[in-house]
Amino acid sequence: DAGITQSPRHKVTETGTPVTLRCHQTENHRYMYWYRQDPGHGLRLIHYSYGVKDTDKGEVSDGYSVSRSKTEDFLLTLESATSSQTSVYFCAIAGTEKFYEQYFGPGTRLTVT
């Protein structure tokens, strides 16, 4: 299995609080992605990174920001969590030559009350 971990795995937080999710990889892969998955919507891309300090928006980026200060870590921040951000969040990584072969982390279940 690809070396990719997510933390925390579960989190319950209140509306209006900031939340940061961490994705950590040990594969030295170039590409990193954050997705959210909700019933009826499937998997949707939030933000992605194609190198250190190189990030861009995905389909559903409003309310989220990301940072990648080193290759192995990709952080997703909800500046002020809302109930609509209750979801399962997946991080994925991919190498330069095989960007299409994304390896996914175990997911973080976030509940905003």
Add this chain to the structure above:
Amino acid sequence: DAKTTQPPSMDCAEGRAANLPCNHSTISGNEYVYWYRQIHSQGPQYIIHGLKNNETNEMASLIITEDRKSSTLILPHATLRDTAVYYCIVSSGGLTGKLIFGQGTTLQVKP
């Protein structure tokens, strides 16, 4: 990236071949077809990809029509563990390596 159309659900008998169709009629010349699957509550898993030739690996076969407007993923001998949501994705990838997942097909393998 081209849009894909998949049936929302399919059933397959255990031990039989599962054939999952995907329509991508607006695919362009530099776009590949990728297949992923997601077993309940896990992250998606890459299965196979192709450009215009048929492809086979240890998990599945991918058949792409000559005009590239549709493709079929074949699981030759489906098992209960193949029950999952299967996603067909069309993308050129480019600099970003971005893939857009659609709704997919829920495959139920039955004993």
